[in-house]
Amino acid sequence: MKNIAVLVSGGGTNLQALIDAQARGEIVNGRLSIVISSAPEVYALERAKKAGIPTCVLPRKNYPSSQGMTVALVEKLKELAIDVVVMAGFMTIVTKDLFEVYNNAVINIHPALIPSFAGPGCYGLHVHEKALEYGVKVSGATVHFVTEECDAGPIILQKAVDVLPNDTPETLQRRIMEQCEWKLLPQAVSLFCQDRLRVEGRTVQILP
Numbered sequence: 001m002k003n004i005a006v007l008v009s010g011g012g013t014n015l016q017a018l019i020d021a022q023a024r025g026e027i028v029n030g031r032l033s034i035v036i037s038s039a040p041e042v043y044a045l046e047r048a049k050k051a052g053i054p055t056c057v058l059p060r061k062n063y064p065s066s067q068g069m070t071v072a073l074v075e076k077l078k079e080l081a082i083d084v085v086v087m088a089g090f091m092t093i094v095t096k097d098l099f100e101v102y103n104n105a106v107i108n109i110h111p112a113l114i115p116s117f118a119g120p121g122c123y124g125l126h127v128h129e130k131a132l133e134y135g136v137k138v139s140g141a142t143v144h145f146v147t148e149e150c151d152a153g154p155i156i157l158q159k160a161v162d163v164l165p166n167d168t169p170e171t172l173q174r175r176i177m178e179q180c181e182w183k184l185l186p187q188a189v190s191l192f193c194q195d196r197l198r199v200e201g202r203t204v205q206i207l208p
């Protein structure tokens, strides 16, 4: 059984999707072992507590640098024998200290079809504003391994939805969450926990 840590900074709807998937037995060979938040009063922590998952808060402002915070994070992960780290709306910059220990074992969800609308500055509603400004007809979500370069690690799963004529950033965000993010993230974590993801260069092969 692999130990999963979920890193959050906000509302935690993706965390909830993981909690619900676990309750349905859909995280095969994995257990949500800890939820780590970058902020003390976020709703994601309530969701974890309701589900009986231990929590921990590591505020960035308690550390002199991103590196200091990352080193503390890695210590905590090692102490808990965490196998896979899931970033589910984690808004704090981490340094390579994390990827050196958790190589191809940090998973992120991004609310667009990478490489579109990704990279520095592309987070939250901005992603959907940019997609609508550009006039794309489809958008979606991407689950990928995290590397040092922002939103550029090997892609695990992607799913698309249509952009509708009257979409606002908010309606597009909601459709992508419901139809893509909340499905893809538990699937990817379950595949990881079953050792069914093989990374070859930029490509992630999904083993049967």
Ligand code: GRF
Binding pocket: 009, 010, 011, 012, 013, 014, 015, 044, 088, 089, 090, 109, 110, 111, 124, 181
């Ligand atoms: C999601 O849109 C996710 O794709 C992005 O941050 C948002 C987090 O939302 N990385 P939530 O906290 O899971 O509700």
